[in-house]
Amino acid sequence: xxxxxxxxxxxxxxxxxxxxxxxxxxxxxxxxxxxxxxxxxxxxxxxxxxxxxxxxxxxxxxxxxxxxxxxxxxxxxxxxxxxxxxxxxxxxxxxxxxxxxxxxxxxxxxxxxxxxxxxxxxxxxxxxxxxxxxxxxxxxxxxxxxxxxxxxxxxxxxxxxxxxxxxxxxxxxxxxxxxxxxxxxxxxxxxxxxxxxxxxxxxxxxxxxxxxxxxxxxxxxxxxxxxxxxxxxxxxxxxxxxxxxxxxxxxxxxxxxxxxxxxxxxxxxxxxxxxxxxxxxxxxxxxxxxxxxxxxxxxxxxxxxxxxxx
Ligand SMILES: *[C@@H]1O[C@H](CO)[C@@H](O)[C@H](O)[C@H]1NC(C)=O
Ligand SMILES: *[C@@H]1O[C@H](CO)[C@@H](O)[C@H](O)[C@H]1NC(C)=O
Numbered sequence: 001x002x003x004x005x006x007x008x009x010x011x012x013x014x015x016x017x018x019x020x021x022x023x024x025x026x027x028x029x030x031x032x033x034x035x036x037x038x039x040x041x042x043x044x045x046x047x048x049x050x051x052x053x054x055x056x057x058x059x060x061x062x063x064x065x066x067x068x069x070x071x072x073x074x075x076x077x078x079x080x081x082x083x084x085x086x087x088x089x090x091x092x093x094x095x096x097x098x099x100x101x102x103x104x105x106x107x108x109x110x111x112x113x114x115x116x117x118x119x120x121x122x123x124x125x126x127x128x129x130x131x132x133x134x135x136x137x138x139x140x141x142x143x144x145x146x147x148x149x150x151x152x153x154x155x156x157x158x159x160x161x162x163x164x165x166x167x168x169x170x171x172x173x174x175x176x177x178x179x180x181x182x183x184x185x186x187x188x189x190x191x192x193x194x195x196x197x198x199x200x201x202x203x204x205x206x207x208x209x210x211x212x213x214x215x216x217x218x219x220x221x222x223x224x225x226x227x228x229x230x231x232x233x234x235x236x237x238x239x240x241x242x243x244x245x246x247x248x249x250x251x252x253x254x255x256x257x258x259x260x261x262x263x264x265x266x267x268x269x270x271x272x273x274x275x276x277x278x279x280x281x282x283x284x285x286x287x288x289x290x291x292x293x294x295x296x297x298x299x300x301x302x303x304x305x306x307x308x309x310x
Pocket of ligand 2: 079
């Protein structure tokens, strides 16, 4: 999904590169913030000392299923809840929150591959920083201080209303440790979609830059370094990792710009080059968005493209 804040007339969105070979990218986020560790007591399947090694030495890797065509999206399986149940999530570096279609009850949900998520009662309060991160303005109002309501609008007109809560994510680390980690999750109980945005998935895996994104939460709990990367094959499939760089021999590195102070990953102003030649179209703000199937241009770049191919 493309996230809604497409403002400034800049249409962005680069899907990770459709080259012949697998294309891998990784990026570093901000420095790790210290925070509360919410591994559930007694749930860790390892002793404390090896837990302490996570931030230094381990990563979490999820296989990715899907392709640009004909499937049109990428999904990963996450195990969430108590007991953990599997859900298929749309991988989206263009938005922040991870959420599931949710039986709260659901006033509008699409068809899902698995039974709807049943929300925990572990609500996140309205003034929590994770909630604040999902609101359109800093001075948002709280109808109920004990509950965080949010609305997310994606650029393709898809939107979701939900409540933020904590639940348990079952995570396998590459060092062999399996942990149940309590993290924020959206319970989406009212979705609006058009036929073109229709994906029969359980939810969205938000990997954007904000505090609420999965990588930020994992990092603030000290579980992994604030590094995330993905590897997508033109033949479909691939993997995504969090924490230590996984399979570094296959990575290419792109510095992530700090110009976009928002919640997107951007490689900085780009220039449109066609057939190896400069087109004069520059200063394009391009973002990486795995949730979008195609690469989109603003009208200036689009017109330039069209006149060059015709
Ligand atoms: C999501 O991925 C799983 C494999 O993990 C696959 O079986 C399923 O068909 C995918 N979902 C959709 C809707 O494509
Ligand atoms: C984690 O690992 C276990 C055993 O190694 C495996 O059965 C399970 O499917 C894995 N779970 C996830 C979420 O990848």
